[in-house]
Amino acid sequence: MATAAPASAPVSARDPHRILELTRELCAYPAAVVGEADEALFARIGREVPLTVHRYASGAEHLGWRVPELARVRRARILRDGEVVLDGSEHPLVVAMGSLPFTGDLDLEELRPHLVTDPARPDAYVFHCQWQYRPWQADWALSIPYARYRELTPGTYRVELEIDREPGEMLVGVAHHAGDDPRTFVFNSHTCHPGQANDGMSGVATLIRLFQHLQGRRTRWSYRLVFGPEHLGTVFHLAAMPAAERELLLGGVFVEMTGVPSPLVATSTFRGGHELDRAFAHVLRHLPLGGDRVGWREGAGNDETVWEAPGYEIPFVELTRRVSTFAPYPEYHSSLDTPDALDMDHVDEAYRALLDVVDILERDCTAHRRFDGLVCLSSPGYDLYPERPDPAIHSDVDAVGLRWGRLVDHILRWMDGSMTALEMAEAVDLPFADVRDYLDRFAAKGLAVLRPAAVTRAPVSAREDDGAE
Numbered sequence: 001m002a003t004a005a006p007a008s009a010p011v012s013a014r015d016p017h018r019i020l021e022l023t024r025e026l027c028a029y030p031a032a033v034v035g036e037a038d039e040a041l042f043a044r045i046g047r048e049v050p051l052t053v054h055r056y057a058s059g060a061e062h063l064g065w066r067v068p069e070l071a072r073v074r075r076a077r078i079l080r081d082g083e084v085v086l087d088g089s090e091h092p093l094v095v096a097m098g099s100l101p102f103t104g105d106l107d108l109e110e111l112r113p114h115l116v117t118d119p120a121r122p123d124a125y126v127f128h129c130q131w132q133y134r135p136w137q138a139d140w141a142l143s144i145p146y147a148r149y150r151e152l153t154p155g156t157y158r159v160e161l162e163i164d165r166e167p168g169e170m171l172v173g174v175a176h177h178a179g180d181d182p183r184t185f186v187f188n189s190h191t192c193h194p195g196q197a198n199d200g201m202s203g204v205a206t207l208i209r210l211f212q213h214l215q216g217r218r219t220r221w222s223y224r225l226v227f228g229p230e231h232l233g234t235v236f237h238l239a240a241m242p243a244a245e246r247e248l249l250l251g252g253v254f255v256e257m258t259g260v261p262s263p264l265v266a267t268s269t270f271r272g273g274h275e276l277d278r279a280f281a282h283v284l285r286h287l288p289l290g291g292d293r294v295g296w297r298e299g300a301g302n303d304e305t306v307w308e309a310p311g312y313e314i315p316f317v318e319l320t321r322r323v324s325t326f327a328p329y330p331e332y333h334s335s336l337d338t339p340d341a342l343d344m345d346h347v348d349e350a351y352r353a354l355l356d357v358v359d360i361l362e363r364d365c366t367a368h369r370r371f372d373g374l375v376c377l378s379s380p381g382y383d384l385y386p387e388r389p390d391p392a393i394h395s396d397v398d399a400v401g402l403r404w405g406r407l408v409d410h411i412l413r414w415m416d417g418s419m420t421a422l423e424m425a426e427a428v429d430l431p432f433a434d435v436r437d438y439l440d441r442f443a444a445k446g447l448a449v450l451r452p453a454a455v456t457r458a459p460v461s462a463r464e465d466d467g468a469e
Helices: 019-027 038-046 108-114 197-215 232-240 275-285 344-363 399-414 421-428 432-444
Strands: 052-057 070-080 083-087 102-107 156-166 169-177 184-190 222-228 249-255 264-267 291-294 316-321 365-369 416-420 448-452
Touching: 019 038, 019 197, 019 344, 038 169, 052 232, 102 108, 108 156, 169 197, 169 232, 184 197, 184 344, 197 222, 197 249, 197 344, 222 232, 249 275, 249 344, 264 275, 264 344, 275 291, 275 316, 275 344, 275 421, 316 344, 344 432, 365 399, 365 421, 365 432, 399 416, 399 421, 399 432, 416 421, 421 432, 432 448
Parallel strands: 184 222, 184 249, 249 316, 264 291
Antiparallel strands: 052 169, 070 083, 070 156, 102 156, 169 222, 264 316, 365 416, 365 448
């Protein structure tokens, strides 16, 4: 049974949902695609939610993707005249992910191409991860802060990069909440960036808190968390998933980088027009800090490409924040991406936005009238009339009140099943929850029957098999 954060733990005004607290704990595990800390990381997540761990062996291949071996770094250091210039124990990012071993003596010009550094962030270790996804290109590399890199002087440097490789397993953790309907919405984030808060673990922590919220209620839809290495985890997880199970997946959301001080960004699904597209467009429009809707793959770019890949075509939204696509935020892919760098107002807003999206998925409905004629909404027996401007009577009706007036002008005709509650809210520019609650009042008075709104997926495209005409 999953356990939430301890009730005795104090709730911080900066961290009301304990997302920062959990992010800090998760960042302590230097996880990788296949890494020594992965088991402990997933065990820690399993203390929060009921996790099933799927395992994919090193060497497994699918469409060119390959699960790497487990790399154990025995020693990683650079010496000059017997003095240590760089030591791998300084930070988990010192050794490039997927690096090959190397031991030997090099002059400075031979050494430089193997050093990863960034003049714009002189005190940071840079996260080199490309060889995890392209092992056929792997060489050896070490990350060193630029402030120390620029102090290197000509001479002979001893490199001792000792790495043992052995078969291992890539882990993908899945938690499932069963609703009344087995059709499922997926929430996904990645676990393979060691110590990276914005680029990974804050997304994992946010989704854990969302799932804990869902576990405490009966839901219409089923919901699933999927945590694993970026791209690779989702590639192998979906490839191994039975087709019948994939068909139950109505759509999903990839979440990360929510602590960047910039507007929340939700991408379109590939085809657009899905319930998730409409839900995110609505929620972002009503955020206090503002939000943007962008096209497919116009966000930071992540595992939505795998979920939406041909033959799967599961509608997926990416929810992130970023300054720009290829430079999402100043601390990106570096040792500076720590929990302390998170803007928690923005993290909390993203969490609440996800709650609002789930509320739309759960409560969106059509209304079907149980009357003929014009209902006197102001009648004491109904008490459903929001005040309108009247030149003879002083009433404090603001712009929101005027929008409620437009809703009243239309809502009785919309009770023919032709519009969902979300579409009504969009038509008059009011929050979904307020419009849905208003419809509940009609139902409570016996004036309408509310029926859950339909959510569908477009048919999956057919592939060309060998031997086809």
